[in-house]
Amino acid sequence: MLRLLATPLNETRRLSPALWFLLPLAFGFLSLIVGQDANWDLQNYHLYNPYALLTGRIGTDLAPAGMQSYFNPLLDVPYYWMAMNLPPMLVAAIMGTFHGLNFLLLHGLVRRVVPADTGKLAVLLLALSGCLGASFISELGNTMGDNSTALLVLGGLLLIARHWSRIGRGGVRAGLICVAAGLAVGLGVGLKLTNAPYAVGMFMALALIGRPSARRLAVCLAFGSGVLAGMAITAGYWFALMWEHFGNPLFPQFNAIFKSEFAQEITLADTKWLPGNMWETIFFPFVFTLWPHRFGEVAMIQLLWPGVYTLFGAWLVRSAYRRRMPSGAMCTPIEVPVADITRFMLIFLVASYGVWMAVFSIGRYAIVMEMLLPVTAWVILHRLTSVSRARRVAAWLIGCAVALSLLRFDTWGNAGFAQESFSVDVPPVAQPENSVVLVLASPMAWILPHFPPALAFVSLGSFPESQGYWQRAQAIIDGRTAGLYAIVPAVRDARAQSIQRLSDWLDGHGVQNGDRACSAVAFAMRRMPRLQLAVPVQPDGALGESPCAFELPPAHRRDVGAENRQIAKTVSESLRHRGLSLLLETCTVRSAHIGSKEHVFQFCSAARSPHGPP
Structure with a gap:
């Protein structure tokens, strides 16, 4: 130089x-x-x-x-x-x-x-x-x-x-x-x-x-x-x-x-x-x-x-x-x-x-x-x-x-490329022109352009709120009487999903259990923090060839469903002082993607208290 x-x-x-x-x-x-x-x-x-x-x-x-x-x-x-x-x-x-x-x-x-x-x-x-x-x-x-x-x-x-x-x-x-x-x-x-x-x-x-x-x-x-x-x-x-x-x-x-x-x-x-x-x-x-x-x-x-x-x-x-x-x-x-x-x-x-x-x-x-x-x-x-x-x-x-x-060098966050820059599994919403969605997860506003444009979105809990802010939020909620919904945080077992994607890829390429390629993959996985806990899937005693597949041992598996139900319950309890609650049985986990990177959220119906906030 x-x-x-x-x-x-x-x-x-x-x-x-x-x-x-x-x-x-x-x-x-x-x-x-x-x-x-x-x-x-x-x-x-x-x-x-x-x-x-x-x-x-x-x-x-x-x-x-x-x-x-x-x-x-x-x-x-x-x-x-x-x-x-x-x-x-x-x-x-x-x-x-x-x-x-x-x-x-x-x-x-x-x-x-x-x-x-x-x-x-x-x-x-x-x-x-x-x-x-x-x-x-x-x-x-x-x-x-x-x-x-x-x-x-x-x-x-x-x-x-x-x-x-x-x-x-x-x-x-x-x-x-x-x-x-x-x-x-x-x-x-x-x-x-x-x-x-x-x-x-x-x-x-x-x-x-x-x-x-x-x-x-x-x-x-x-x-x-x-x-x-x-x-x-x-x-x-x-x-x-x-x-x-x-x-x-x-x-x-x-x-x-x-x-x-x-x-x-x-x-x-x-x-x-x-x-x-x-x-x-x-x-x-x-x-x-x-x-x-x-x-x-x-x-x-x-x-x-x-x-x-x-x-x-x-x-x-x-x-x-x-x-x-x-x-x-x-x-x-x-x-x-x-x-x-x-x-x-x-x-x-x-x-x-x-x-x-x-x-x-x-x-x-x-x-x-x-x-x-x-x-x-x-x-x-x-x-x-x-x-x-x-x-x-x-x-x-x-x-x-x-x-x-x-x-x-490091970056502020990137994802692999996919066919679309952004994609969202949008849940059905009845009468969007007369409905409100509470945004209770952050950062998730990037999914909102994919929802019906007639909806109104209100954030609670992520803003330096004053009494005037809450009164304005309440006016928006009360002014739309058809439906009240909420976007709630969700979790996924990213480690288990990564292992499953790798297993599916190996199966799609015909890699069999016992092959040198399968052994090489297992050797490499043991040196990768995200995948090192994976263990080979054992065949069910059936004769013949079995695919090269891996899974997490039971002790390291997460009950994602239970975790998401608890998250929704906690969020619902935090809304009580506002005279709102989530209908927990309606919560469903939805998937959204930035490029190839998956994000998940829960979409729930919500209810207004007949007495309003205490």
């Missing part, structure tokens, strides 16, 4: 333009290898929310996906349409390729902030390394939105970088460029509010570059107005809709401020990921690298974060030391001058990191910063040491980080 990073400019002219087409497609291919998206948020709201928006269900249903039912669904509309109309593999390839477009924007940004003598191939590898970080790969092709909105944030950064000299001269055209950059970032913030730290970081970077002047103030105001306009375009309609229905544009978040009667007066800020003390705050990149679950549910090894943090600290210390030295007391400095656009990127990164850590400290919200870490390491190393040594250290640091990300 060092040789590639040090490749001279005249040796890199042979890079084919086809790379700009093929590399995004490569991310689409990698998305196919990972499989169909099946993350928790998709199951909860990424499929339901666009369905509710497109079919006008905001006033019909009540929080079937919990508080996430009221997150802006605009970003999920394209995926919803594709999932319902296109083959699953094509959807995954499109999503992965779309995320791969980040490489093109990152490449354009990298080539403008690195030292002038950096080769074209080195620029390409730095940009590619930025798209191979653990967080970016973990979300490749999925619907969580961080990779998708990163395109808008990087687009704003690139727009400023491309026109940096014109922005410095000021004028109307410079203002329009800043408005356009702010617009791009604002669109991303409106689609996903967790991009707000990047808008703040970019504003601060624009404000801190150069001497204070009316020109710089105008640039900042132009950028800020663009951000507000972008947010209005992608989220203004949603804020207005939430205000109309609930009296809180961010419902149910920040309800301590807006005081909507339909939710508790709480802020709903997720603070469990924030640094716990001063030392964690100072050394946070080392903390979440040593303990990956400290900043996200999925463990991701982030080698570049502490590396860049250390390099940046060394650079600050060295710069402070040099400023204290008398003029002429030191040798000629070895670092190359830092261009203003490079300084702009570094300030953006530092400011965004500070806001992110103070507000979220959640790893997947830092994907844009993660993508900039390789080029940041490259730039700082060129300030700290000689060019040859800087490139050698950068090659090792970035190469090891990328290798570790690819070898140890």
Whole structure:
């Protein structure tokens, strides 16, 4: 990699333009290898929310996906349409390729902030390394939105970088460029509010570059107005809709401020990921690298974060030391001058990191910063040491980080491909236009688009409920008198089902008990945690050949029916204080699939108490 990073400019002219087409497609291919998206948020709201928006269900249903039912669904509309109309593999390839477009924007940004003598191939590898970080790969092709909105944030950064000299001269055209950059970032913030730290970081970077002047103030105001306009375009309609229905544009978040009667007066800020003390705050990149679950549910090894943090600290210390030295007391400095656009990127990164850590400290919200870490390491190393040594250290640091990300990467949940992206065994419902379904299982809102659209869905127990919320739920329930049903959690014996599927596959391929193939399968199963408890099925004394089949010993079998009956009974008891109950004898277990991955739920009839809640 060092040789590639040090490749001279005249040796890199042979890079084919086809790379700009093929590399995004490569991310689409990698998305196919990972499989169909099946993350928790998709199951909860990424499929339901666009369905509710497109079919006008905001006033019909009540929080079937919990508080996430009221997150802006605009970003999920394209995926919803594709999932319902296109083959699953094509959807995954499109999503992965779309995320791969980040490489093109990152490449354009990298080539403008690195030292002038950096080769074209080195620029390409730095940009590619930025798209191979653990967080970016973990979300490749999925619907969580961080990779998708990163395109808008990087687009704003690139727009400023491309026109940096014109922005410095000021004028109307410079203002329009800043408005356009702010617009791009604002669109991303409106689609996903967790991009707000990047808008703040970019504003601060624009404000801190150069001497204070009316020109710089105008640039900042132009950028800020663009951000507000972008947010209005992608989220203004949603804020207005939430205000109309609930009296809180961010419902149910920040309800301590807006005081909507339909939710508790709480802020709903997720603070469990924030640094716990001063030392964690100072050394946070080392903390979440040593303990990956400290900043996200999925463990991701982030080698570049502490590396860049250390390099940046060394650079600050060295710069402070040099400023204290008398003029002429030191040798000629070895670092190359830092261009203003490079300084702009570094300030953006530092400011965004500070806001992110103070507000979220959640790893997947830092994907844009993660993508900039390789080029940041490259730039700082060129300030700290000689060019040859800087490139050698950068090659090792970035190469090891990328290798570790690819070898140890995890995802937020995927499934194998099937004929349909989603399929649900929908139970029959009489008079759906006059019936209500209580959603008492989570995350199960993804199955609701497959039910009759005339139904109304109401969630109980997964929302910060207030008295006003319950009164609204009660009005929906009482207003539909034909039928009351409930979606209730269910369990399945996944281990037994896996063993049965394997036995059926072996039988279908003619593998017989006693064959070498059967013995090899049994040997392999003993080394697989999910299947190691299986034992061969013994023939019933009949002569002749018997299929190669396995089963769980009786001591390890689960009585799934009894477990599901107990779950339904517990749920029914929890509804008593609301004047509701489940008709337990009507509960049936239904199957639903995300790709090839099975999920189960119980569908029960429910009853209203003639006396209502106590």
